[in-house]
Amino acid sequence: MDTCRQCGHTLGVGRFCTNCGHPVDAPVPAGPASRSWRTDTAERPRVEALPSEEPDTPARPAPTGHRHVDETRRTAGWVPWVAGLAVMLLLAALGLWLLLGGDDDPTARDTSREQPRREEPVAEQPSRDDRTPEGRTTMSPEPQVDPTDLARFTTVVAPAPAPPNRDVSGNQVRCEASNLVDGVPETCWRMPEDGTGETITFTFDGPTELSEVGLVNGYAKTAQDAQGALDWYAGNRRVLEVEWSFDDGTVVGQDLAQTLDMQVVPLDDVVTEVVTLRLVEVSPPGPGRASRDYTAISDVRLLGSPA
Incomplete structure (x- = not known):
């Protein structure tokens, strides 16, 4: 149908x-x-x-x-159940994203312009070797200062020098007391005639601990002119014996050989402000064309450190 x-x-x-x-x-x-x-x-x-x-x-x-x-x-x-479940999933996802922190989080602190924190120095703890059995820390000794030639830091007083003259090249030569501490052997202090018994003083600005003293005991210079070589060390008078005196009364004698080298004598760490050098014995002038009746010393060494 x-x-x-x-x-x-x-x-x-x-x-x-x-x-x-x-x-x-x-x-x-x-x-x-x-x-x-x-x-x-x-x-x-x-x-x-x-x-x-x-x-x-x-x-x-x-x-x-x-x-x-x-x-x-x-x-x-x-339908309401599905919608509610979707909202819950969305909220859960949003919460997880905020927890982990995204690159676009507006609440995140921008550290790109922050200055790096300056690390404070940390006091160094003493090692086991620096501790006594009772646990007390021992102080390390002060670092030792290597002795230095302190002659150039002194004020020098010496007998009046010989008058200036000229070398073989025509240059003026002055033999003042300051030449004793300039560290140049080819310059010298020299006085007319025999300087036996004369004294030279060296004064520091303050107490100084000395471990060594010495000198070049003549005019350590040579020259050449039209007639040949000139040995000023052999031609001038040379110091053969001296005494070194210090503030505490210490006196140290020194015998000197006839050589152009620096000759030194050790000290038992003498502390002084004034060093007195006395000329005990001086040689006669040498022979030849370089002979001069002058007593000469080229350099003085005062090795030590401020006390």
Whole structure:
């Protein structure tokens, strides 16, 4: 049967007419009731047939209009749960991102312009070797200062020097007391004639500890002129013996050889401000063209350190 017995509407799949709801196989009631279907169906909402899940299959009509309402209610029931779950997942993801800290976190401190912190020096703890058995720390000894020739830091007073003259090149030569402490052997202090018994003093600015004293005991210079070599060390008088005196009364004697080298004598760490050099014995002038009646000393050494 293709049409409804009661209303003539084309039948679909199902046991009821989708237009009037009359059972497909039921006979049409006789009498006035059979003619009242138009009014009855006109007041009802039309129910559309639901499409089939498989293609090319006619949609099966719902037996009544309640199926559409139930599907709508069922769909509306789980939508809030899905939305709530999505919000919770979003909040969880946001919280995790804030916890780990992103590059664009506006609350993160910008350290690009901060100055690096200056590390404070840490006091160095004494090692085990620096501690006594009682646990007390022992102080390390002060670093020792190497002795230095301090003669150039003194004020020198000596007998009046011989007058200036000129060397073989025509240059003026002065033999003043300051030449004794300039560290240049080719310059000298010299006085006229025999200087035996004369004294020379060297004064420091303060107490000084001396470990060695010495001198170059003649004019340690040679020259060459048109006639040949001139040995001023051999031609001038040379000091053969001296005495060194210090503030504490210490007196140290020194015998000297006839050599151009610095000749020194050690001391037992004498502390003094004034050093007195006394000429005990002086040689006669040497022979030859370089002979001069002058007593000469080229350099003096005063090795030590400030006390």
